[in-house]
Amino acid sequence: MNQVAAIDSFKTTYLDWKFNSIDASFISSIKSHGVMAPVLCIELNDTRYIIDGYKRYQAAKIAGNAMLPFTLISTPDKLTDLLMILQRDDLMTSAMQKIRFLTMFKAPLSVHYLADFKLPYYSHIKKDFDRIGQLTNEAQLFLHQKQFSLKEIVNLLHFSTDLFYHFLSHDTYFCFSKRSFDETLALSTALMKRLSLPLDGFLSYINYDNFIHNDLTVQQRLKKLHAILSDVSMPILIETQKKIDDAITAIGLPAAISYDRTLENPGIGITSRIASKSDLSDFLNSLTDPSIKTQLENVMDLI
Secondary structure (H helix, E strand, O other): OEEEEEHHHEEOHHHOOOOOOOOHHHHHHHHHHOOOOOEEEEEEOOEEEEEEOHHHHHHHHHHOOOEEEEEEOOOOOOHHHHHHHHOHHHHOOOHHHHHHHHHHOOOOOOHHHHHHOOOOOOOOHHHHHHHHHOOOHHHHHHHHHOOOOHHHHHHHOOOOHHHHHHHHHOHHHHOOOHHHHHHHHHHHHHHHHHHOOOHHHHHHHOOHHHHHOOOOOHHHHHHHHHHHHHHHHHHHHHHHHHHHHHHHHOOOOOOEEEOOOOOOOOOOEEEOOOOOHHHHHHHHHHHOOHHHHHHHHHHHHHO
16 A cells, blocks of 8 residues: 655665666656655565665655655565565666675675576685775766676776776766776776886876866877877887797797787796607706796796
8 A cells, every 4th residue: 555754764775786877857757746656665673665666766855855655565585586576677787786786685696696697606706796895886886887797897906996096086088988998997007017107107107187188078088098008008018028028038948938918918828749758857847947937937027
């Protein structure tokens, strides 16, 4: 049965994982016609919680409505299951909302449970969820709006945190797409790493302030930033490649050593054709040689 209560008497605790953008036309409609469809609620310990109708509730508060119509249902044994049914359309709009939902309700991060959310399972997913949960609400909203997948969010976490928040706070200057934001962080982080620069030193190195406030469109500003990063990075990349190549050449290992020449992916590859037991013995002995081990570590430090 439909009821009416003071709007301040409701809580949205079970829907606070949502990112609901409320457009002006919807608020205007609420102002003109009120909330036509009651929100759905449960009661726990004499407290009324909204479990469906979050957008109507928020719009009504903005519109200045004092009262809110609602329908009260009995509290189910498994509230999360009911919420998954009621909120599925919103829940599936982004990986970020799924992560917030699963984290809020401390859901089991098992293969089968994650499959219901179309999320992959891997051994350290709990650790990644914890790291993502530590991001600011502004950062999480950005990742939601730009539709980053779980894999793409985890990839962003490997970049400089200071750099991530810097460009996030300057999004109005660039209007980043998902791809351009990732590319900007990748180019900038690589440059900072190769030159051993902190954030302030990096921004000074590329004369960031000289063009950030120029009279440019966001597209022109982003294009200029990427051009500067590419122009600065290329000579450094070539010089670093030469140092790595020279270091590899000096290693007396009976094997081919390879690496990602863009230096975007760390690590080296070691391949050797073993045609005899003698070849195998030579190869294993070389790997345990302290001097060769030191040379390999030096190569990896350059990468």
